[in-house]
Amino acid sequence: MTPHFFCWTRRPGRGPQSDRDIPVDVYLLPVYNILMKATIDTIIAEVLSLSPQARAFVAEKLIESLDSEPEFTLSSAWRDELRKRCMEIDEGAVELRDAEDVFARGYAALG
Numbered sequence: 001m002t003p004h005f006f007c008w009t010r011r012p013g014r015g016p017q018s019d020r021d022i023p024v025d026v027y028l029l030p031v032y033n034i035l036m037k038a039t040i041d042t043i044i045a046e047v048l049s050l051s052p053q054a055r056a057f058v059a060e061k062l063i064e065s066l067d068s069e070p071e072f073t074l075s076s077a078w079r080d081e082l083r084k085r086c087m088e089i090d091e092g093a094v095e096l097r098d099a100e101d102v103f104a105r106g107y108a109a110l111g
Helices: 028-048 052-067 076-091 099-110
Strands: 006-010 021-025
Touching: 028 052
Parallel strands: none
Antiparallel strands: 006 021
16 A cells, blocks of 8 residues: 655635645645646647637637636625616716826826
C-alpha cells in the first residue's frame, strides 16, 4: 500500500474558507495533474474541431469568464436601481453625456 503524505496550504480566494489551513494530499497531486492535462487536451481538441464561428463564441465566453467575479452578487435594491436606470435610458427620460466631457468638467471644477 502506498503511503499518503499531507501538507498544509492556504485556501486561495475570498470567503469563509480563505486564509484557513487545509490539508492537501500530496500523493494525489501528480495523478490529478495527469488527469487534468488529459482533460484539457481533450477539450482543446474538441474546440479546435469546431467551425471558426463556434470557436470564436467559445473564446468569447472564456474571456468573459476571466472578467467576472463569481462571488459578487448585487443586492435586490441595486438590481432594482439598475432596472430603473436602464428603463429611463430606454424611454429617453434621461440625458446621456459623453464620459470625457463629464470628467473634463469635473476636473475643471476642481481647479
